Amino acid sequence: MDVMEIAKTIIMVVGGALGIAAFGIIFGLFYKGIDRKLAAHMQGRIGPPLKQPFLDVRKLFVKENIVPENAIAWVFNLAPIVGLVATITILLYLPLGGFPALLDGVLAGKGDLLLVLYLLMIPSLAMVIGGFSSGSPYATVGAQREMATMIAYEFPLAIIIITIAWRLSIYSGATNVFSLATISTIPLWGIAGPLGIIGLIILLFTLIIVTPAELSKIPFDSPEAETEIADGLTVEYSGRNLAMFYLTDGVKTVVMGSLIVALFFPYNLSPLFGLSSYPAMILDIVFFLVKLFIVILFSVTLLRIALARLKIDQVVYTYWVPLTLLGLIGLICIMWDHTIMTQFQIPTLVEMIGLT
Numbered sequence: 001m002d003v004m005e006i007a008k009t010i011i012m013v014v015g016g017a018l019g020i021a022a023f024g025i026i027f028g029l030f031y032k033g034i035d036r037k038l039a040a041h042m043q044g045r046i047g048p049p050l051k052q053p054f055l056d057v058r059k060l061f062v063k064e065n066i067v068p069e070n071a072i073a074w075v076f077n078l079a080p081i082v083g084l085v086a087t088i089t090i091l092l093y094l095p096l097g098g099f100p101a102l103l104d105g106v107l108a109g110k111g112d113l114l115l116v117l118y119l120l121m122i123p124s125l126a127m128v129i130g131g132f133s134s135g136s137p138y139a140t141v142g143a144q145r146e147m148a149t150m151i152a153y154e155f156p157l158a159i160i161i162i163t164i165a166w167r168l169s170i171y172s173g174a175t176n177v178f179s180l181a182t183i184s185t186i187p188l189w190g191i192a193g194p195l196g197i198i199g200l201i202i203l204l205f206t207l208i209i210v211t212p213a214e215l216s217k218i219p220f221d222s223p224e225a226e227t228e229i230a231d232g233l234t235v236e237y238s239g240r241n242l243a244m245f246y247l248t249d250g251v252k253t254v255v256m257g258s259l260i261v262a263l264f265f266p267y268n269l270s271p272l273f274g275l276s277s278y279p280a281m282i283l284d285i286v287f288f289l290v291k292l293f294i295v296i297l298f299s300v301t302l303l304r305i306a307l308a309r310l311k312i313d314q315v316v317y318t319y320w321v322p323l324t325l326l327g328l329i330g331l332i333c334i335m336w337d338h339t340i341m342t343q344f345q346i347p348t349l350v351e352m353i354g355l356t
Helices: 003-042 052-062 073-091 112-133 137-169 180-185 194-214 239-264 277-306 312-344
Strands: none
Touching: 003 052, 003 073, 003 239, 003 277, 052 239, 073 112, 073 239, 112 137, 112 180, 112 239, 137 180, 137 194, 137 312, 180 239, 194 239, 194 277, 194 312, 239 277
16 A cells, blocks of 8 residues: 555544544434423423533533632543543444445444443443542542443343343354444344344343443433432533533434434335445435434433432342343344254345345
8 A cells, every 4th residue: 555545544534533523422412402392391381492501512522621729620521521532533433324334444443332332331430530630529420320330231231242242153144243343234033933022122221221321311211310419420520521421421322322322223224225336425424323313212311311320239139130131132032043043944025025
């Protein structure tokens, strides 16, 4: 590869990264506005305008950035930056709108799903470190709760990922089973039998319940419980630091929604209509945004309206016992499904419609 090709690759990666960052921030704030508006209507209120999250961020960036006297200043200021950068980085590994991930085949391609799982921990760890460094007792309690919540939901999340990778590993056409490109190319619904589809529905439900904990939303927002610990982790944050945490929350909402879409709904409409070029791109992007909205609606909005906040011990119990068992049931269903299909030579949905 000569110098010109290297320079062209760098420009494409940097330009693409900036574009994806803008996409994550804009649509993260936009979906936050939709979430707040829908939640208000469900509760019989008018609610703020859809542009309110954008106004909030603009207001925070022009406000004074206050650092508590007892805080470790450099850690306190660095934590929001680390959280936002890590969250945007995850988007670079996710297929968006029918397009392959920006870093697919560049820095990823084999284990990018595992890398995504590790990167998902960084924003939460950044908030924990920022909370501890602030010197506030409320933030310290919030940080302790956040760590307990992280430990709790990582177990069912790991079961989901391992199950998906295992099912792909025994499929003859799959390579690099921890690659999101592979998962997007071989939708799991098409290679599963009836029992496997039940298992996938169970895993999807489990991931939907994991999502509000990843985003610290009701009913799993005990680390930021306003009525108990005055917003906990971010109680001492203000100005641009609080704005970056606000942006991190918006972008992470897009990340979690896009991850669910990539794992369970990696379909595009353009092949169905025989479209190509720009019409296909536009249709696939619009369809992706619709899927993203539906996922956020069910995993964030409806849950936080329908359920009350859980105590931290209830949060841990929910993930370690019911959801972990539910994930294991989904794993067993998928394993039995493969055994039954192999023993009785039952064709998969993909084979029945002649796609292999």
